[in-house]
Amino acid sequence: MAATETEHFYARTRAAKKVMVLDLGFLGDTVHLLPALWLVRQAYPQAELHVTVAAHITSLMDCVPWVNHVWGYMRYPRHATLRENFQMVARLRKEKFDVVINLNGSDRSSWLTFLSGARERLGRLPDDGGPPFWKRMFTAHVHHPFTEEPVYLQRCRCLQKAGFPFTEPEFHTQIDPANLRAADISEADDYFHLSPFTTADSKELRPEQLVELIAALAKNFPEKKLALSCAPTPRELEKLKNLLALLPQKPWRVFAGNLNLMQLAAVIQHSALHFCGDTGPFHLAVMTNTPTVAWFWPNPGLRQWLPTGEKYRVIVGANEPGAQFLGRIATEDLIAAAQSVLKSGGT
Numbered sequence: 001m002a003a004t005e006t007e008h009f010y011a012r013t014r015a016a017k018k019v020m021v022l023d024l025g026f027l028g029d030t031v032h033l034l035p036a037l038w039l040v041r042q043a044y045p046q047a048e049l050h051v052t053v054a055a056h057i058t059s060l061m062d063c064v065p066w067v068n069h070v071w072g073y074m075r076y077p078r079h080a081t082l083r084e085n086f087q088m089v090a091r092l093r094k095e096k097f098d099v100v101i102n103l104n105g106s107d108r109s110s111w112l113t114f115l116s117g118a119r120e121r122l123g124r125l126p127d128d129g130g131p132p133f134w135k136r137m138f139t140a141h142v143h144h145p146f147t148e149e150p151v152y153l154q155r156c157r158c159l160q161k162a163g164f165p166f167t168e169p170e171f172h173t174q175i176d177p178a179n180l181r182a183a184d185i186s187e188a189d190d191y192f193h194l195s196p197f198t199t200a201d202s203k204e205l206r207p208e209q210l211v212e213l214i215a216a217l218a219k220n221f222p223e224k225k226l227a228l229s230c231a232p233t234p235r236e237l238e239k240l241k242n243l244l245a246l247l248p249q250k251p252w253r254v255f256a257g258n259l260n261l262m263q264l265a266a267v268i269q270h271s272a273l274h275f276c277g278d279t280g281p282f283h284l285a286v287m288t289n290t291p292t293v294a295w296f297w298p299n300p301g302l303r304q305w306l307p308t309g310e311k312y313r314v315i316v317g318a319n320e321p322g323a324q325f326l327g328r329i330a331t332e333d334l335i336a337a338a339q340s341v342l343k344s345g346g347t
Contacts, residue, residue: 009140010043010163013120016098020050020116023102024073024109027057027261028305029151031283034064035169036103036155041066043164050095059261063173063287085112093117102138103155105130105146110137124158151304152286171287179266183259191225191252192217193271195281196243197236203278203297206325207239211246213275216335225252227267229281232257273338277326278305286312293337295329310344313337 021040023033030053041049048068053061055072073088074080080088092100093116100118102109105126113121114137123138127146135141142161144154152169160166180187196210205213217226228243228251230236237257244250259267261284268274268281269288276282278296283305285292291311296302298316306314315337318328 006140006142006161007163009120009122010159010165013099014043016044016047016120018050018095018097019044019047019099019101020052020092020095020097020118021101021103022052022109022113022116023104024052024054024075024106024112025104026054026075027060027280028283029104030054030057030060031171031287032151032305033103033155034171034173034287035152036159037064037067038170038172039156039159039164039167040101042167043159044099047098050097057261060265062262063175063265065174066172088112089115101159103158110134113137122162147301147304149304150307154304171289173287175262175266175269175288177266179260179263180270183253183255183263183267185227185253185267185270187270189225189270190223191227191271192221193227193229193268193274194251195229195268195274195276195279197230197239198277198279201324202319202326204325205277205295205329207243207246209325209329209331210243212331213334214247214251216331217338220335220339224272227251227253227255227271229255229259229264229267230257231280273341275334275338291341293334293341295326295334297326311341313341 019040021037023029025033037051050069050071051067052071052073054075056076058070058072061067061070074084097116097118099120100113100116101122102113103124105124110123113123121138123141125141125143140162142158144158144161156166156169198204214226230240240256264281265284265288268284268290271290274285274290274292276294282294286307294314296314296316297319315329315333317326320327
């Protein structure tokens, strides 16, 4: 398809009455979809806007009331069955979408886009160009590098290449204050939030260093209380139990997997500073524009998940041979990063 046809995709679809943005993403992917989803909302102000994300994180979309309908697609704890995929295709076709937009580039989302029955289908080329027939799945396609800039900006650039009006990426989210109250926190509370665990030991600080970090926070920021949280998985609950046993006193608030996504987002949003590793709460901090100090493992795709701006400090560690946990991150560097973020005003 000629580049000019793709560039005019929006011009020829701007009268669309029913639009689907089909992503299938997990938490991080979905958070980073939101700025592009907002551009789509602005581009089709009168349209009925639908979005599809992984079924287990559909509650995240409660913070975007400007989306009309949210669809869940089974990806965790298992993948959708063949029957469920056929049911999804049948449902898509029944809706008779004018436009389906897929900025994901994955095989599964591409096939669903192709089979949706939508008259206009915008897709994103995989980095390797995809199989020979891939472009035929769409009426227009864009190519944009996957690893050279933050994911949320990539997706907005994809829309720009398809002719959509471009504005700088913003997360237009609204979190009900009731979510903060449900966590027994008021807007007057002054606290740090720590989400220390991830999906693997190699992405985490040693338990002894977490104890050291918590003590250093209390020493350097005595006016700040501490809220500590983890996911409701057996692995993280056990890790939290063991960490609490090492602490001389219990933190101000401890959330042992008992917050839903919106409650967790509210707790992060209202914290003075958020601390975490390479994990879902990091993306919630980006979404809520919360000042953050994070520690990451040195993975090849690191750059696309890092936000820009003075609100964020990310220290990249090292996975040394034979080491169970993330190394080469000094506690004093984390404290210095926290002081730097707070001094800058988190702007």
